[in-house]
Amino acid sequence: MTRLRWALADGWTITLRDLNHWVAQPVQIVFGLLFPVLMVLMFGYLFGGGIAVPGGGDYREFLMPGMYAMTMVFGIEATYAAVTADAARGVTDRFRAMPMAGSAVVVGRSAADMLNSALGLAVMVACGLAVGWRWHEGLGRAMLAFGLLLLLRFALLWLGIYLALALRSPEALVALQVLVWPIGFLSNTYVSPETMPGWLGAIAEWNPLSSTVAAARELFGNPGWGGDSWITQHAVLMAVAWPLLLIAVFFPLSVRAYRRLSS
Template structure:
């Protein structure tokens, strides 16, 4: 009995359709794993809520709200939304590195499927998970008193910027996982993620930092997204007169596009060369 192996498509539209179909198959595989192991997903959703409660109620009384008044949690939540997008990189890294370490990725590479399908499928699953996490965070924010004040269109644009940041960062996570290949190395990634969070405008004004450190904080992609989201939601922000602060919306689009343009092709190329 012979097994027919499908002929790889030749034209660009056929190859794109092939990659999307195979990518969706891998996405459904990842979603099925989450359905069988919901504890991992639940813990990932509860951690940001714990951080919101900690900052909002334990430290909130000691925080200086920009403008000298208002609800601190309205200032806090946009930074927490961006934080959730940043921390998702750890889940991406762990999932991809685990598949590589267990040989699952090698089995995928031996199958007659699009070479980009595995990384595309992983990105699709993680984006769906990020949408769910963002919805949970919005519910948490509404429960603690956060509101948006600039209309539904602006709010949807803010959510789009947050997901755009997550889309860019997940490619960073995929590339690093394919490069390092060991799930245990997620500790190294965590050491990098926390400074990115705190070296930003999410919880502290860059103006309170030494001048050179404040510039780095304002140039942080997380700061750009947080500032732009605060503006679109109509929530209080740190402001600032620097070029970086005045062009936060432009940077909130430019940084993710740049990161995606760098790490997406690197991820696909690294996947194709895993045995080298």
């Protein structure tokens, strides 16, 4: 219990350190929060008039659950950039040489990023309310939807930490961004997979992001699309299963990669 208490204390110290860095760089945080808002305005008002919602309904209500999930996906870039910056400057090696819990750096980073993601999600919800989005199935189901969105972010956080510790290259962030955008668009975020060619629509349906988006739409009571495949009929189940699978794979890989860093 003493070791656990000190591990939690060390992790919280690293969390505060990361939060203080954000406070010292408010412009970067502000732009990071406003970028998804810009995406909402672009898709909701520039393109939304030309996109038909499956089964009818307002496109912005169809769009917002997808944008909430995309905000969680975009966070992987911030995680990668922060971890690789610390590794490149030797900060991570200095932490490893200090008398602190071995898990503190990874736990502290994950806690700070989750707090940042919760703030980003709150900003997006405010944006959604401003453009006319509402939930229609009660506060309890809405909170469950928000929980699934944060669970997706928690899973992708460990993917970002692992990639950063494995590659240790700030320049690889561009390659990560190139991968994140197609994966985000190859989903049901902006349009229904039914509008895609059959093989491409199947890939979009099995995208973990699509399960979270579909589950959020169902729980919020927003317009969605009712596919006939097994995965679309069990969106809430898969919105839990996909993130847990990602965590089971990349959490131990992240810890292992951190322990293998050279001093």
